[in-house]
Amino acid sequence: MKGYLWTGGHGSTSTEAAPSEGRLAPWEAIAVDAVGNVIEFWGFKRNQGRVWALLYLRGEPLTAGEIERELDLSKGGVSMLLRDLERWGVIQRVRLPQDTVWRYGAETDLVRMVRHVIEEREAGFVARIRADLAEARRLAETAGSVPAERLERLEKMATLAEHVERALRLFIKTSRLDVSGVLAVFRDGAGRRGEK
Amino acid sequence: MKGYLWTGGHGSTSTEAAPSEGRLAPWEAIAVDAVGNVIEFWGFKRNQGRVWALLYLRGEPLTAGEIERELDLSKGGVSMLLRDLERWGVIQRVRLPQDTVWRYGAETDLVRMVRHVIEEREAGFVARIRADLAEARRLAETAGSVPAERLERLEKMATLAEHVERALRLFIKTSRLDVSGVLAVFRDGAGRRGEK
DNA sequence: CATATAGTTCAAGACCGCTTGAACTGCACC
DNA sequence: GGTGCAGTTCAAGCGGTCTTGAACTATATG
Known part of the structure; x- marks a missing residue:
């Protein structure tokens, strides 16, 4: 089995060239874009989501060149996108035995991406806000x-900020919990990338 | 070196409207911007947050002109911002008895803004995503x-979407709960005196 | 060493949303 | 009616982000 046909031709299926999209099957294009939209909504780049989705749907590692063609992105763009995703730990770079090029496979927890970066963002951000409000208070007090x-x-404004912060943390925690369930589902039979 | 000019005297309720005077006190500027940053972070316009913050800090309704001067915004911009905020119910338009002009006062629950719009956004958005994924599945199945x-x-991807949706709903609910506590704090003594 | 291909970097430009400013409406008062 | 001010609307401009494409580095191969 292993070999999927996306490398070569598709025998009978009419996956003719879509104008804008590479040679993605229509259903893939839709799914990939859906993920792209979600990810964009969460404050990331649309194409980061699309790349992850493609890798996840395909189930096996692709090369940068393949991604470039499938999603109709530029060489440089793919390089940067892959770097981001790898840094966040949502994709994995692998080199197959006899192969000379890098391939990239989806990690199953896209969620980690959201969580990780949101945590990071939130940390720095909330700290900044708090510092600002503290500074404002100081100035206001000395002004006399x-x-x-x-x-x-x-002061109440600062309180509100803290509460929102707490709510956000709670959200992250609950989503983590909730999501661990999802991950189980994912691992179920999805990836036979049992490496590691 | 005190006396931030525009205040004139806090005794006079009419705000005296320092003519064509409109510089924010430094501490106000910082606080206002802090809120602007938060709000922007949540996906709204920075200036929507700034306007709300100004109105809240001042405690008494301001006119569009005053807001325009204090925050150094354009006439048209203020008009649109106020409209958005009013529609979301986070500010209130009032006309004082002897006055001919509209004034705008902050509602205490900025949170409603976040909640309301996030709910709205989320609803339409998640629905769309689900529809897309369903469509993709249909296409993939018929493709054969x-x-x-x-x-x-x-399918697992669709499951993930549902879980994220659930987490989001949960967040909204908890933040609502958490926030009701904050609101109590706010109402405590913040209220705009006796309008109405 | 020459060549070819994979991968990275970054300036230039495309793209997109926000803000502006002027034209416009509406209302009050003279 | 006419003047002046409050408020609205929207085309055009601005500013920030993302993508592109070409130059560059790195690595393998003959």
């Missing part, structure tokens, strides 16, 4: 002429 | 030549 009433509001 | 293994992966 600020009505107590307004100072109070400023 | 798709390995069962890949179909499986496609």
Whole structure:
């Protein structure tokens, strides 16, 4: 089995050239784009999601060149996208025994990507916000002429920020829990990339 | 060196509207921008957050003109921003008895803004994603030549989408709960006095 | 060493959303 | 009616992000 035909021809199927998309099957294009949309919604690049989706759907590692063709992206773009994804740990770079080129395979937890980067973003971001609000409070206090009433509001604003932060953390935690269930499903029979 | 000019005297409720005077106190600028950053981070316009923050910090309704001057925005921009905020229910348009002009006051639950719009966005968005994935599955099945293994992966992808959706809903719910506590804090003494 | 292919980097430009500013409407008062 | 100000709308411009494509490095091969 192993060999999928995407390398060569498709015998009978009419996967003729789609104008904009490479040689993705229509259903693949739709699924890949759907993931791209989700990922973009979450604040990442659309194409990062598309690349991951392609690799996941194909189930076996692809080369940068293949990705480039399938998704109709530029060489440089693919290089950068793969780097991001690899750094986040959502894809894996592998070199097959007799092969000379790198191939990239999807890690099953796309979620890690969202989690990881959101955690990272959130950390730096919230810290910054808090520092700003603290600074504002300091300035307002030393200024002296600020009505107590307004100072109070400023403090409440900081409180709100903390609560939102807490909610966000909670979300991350619950999603992690919830997602661990999903991962089980994924590993179930999806990847026979039992390496590691 | 005190006296941030525009305040004139906090005693006078009419705000005295320092004519063509519009510089934010430094501490206000910082706080306002901090909120702007948060709001932008959540996918809204930075200036929507800034406007809300200004109105909240001031505690009393301001006119569009004042907002325009304080935040150094354009007339048209303020108009649109206020419209958005009002539609989302996070600010309130009021007309004082003897006054001829509209004024805008902050509603205490900025959170409603996030919640409301996220709910809305999420609803339409997730629906779309689901539809796309369903379509992809349909196409893949009718195509016939798709390995069962890949179909499986496609289905798992849909499952993932559902789980993420669930996590998101959960987040909204918990944040609502968590936030109700914050609201209590806010209402405590923040209220705009006796309008209405 | 020459050649070819894989992979990286980055300036230039495409792309897209936000803001601006002017024209416009509406309303109040003279 | 006319003047002035508050508020709305929208085409055009601006600014920031993403992608491209070419130059470059790295590595394998004869």
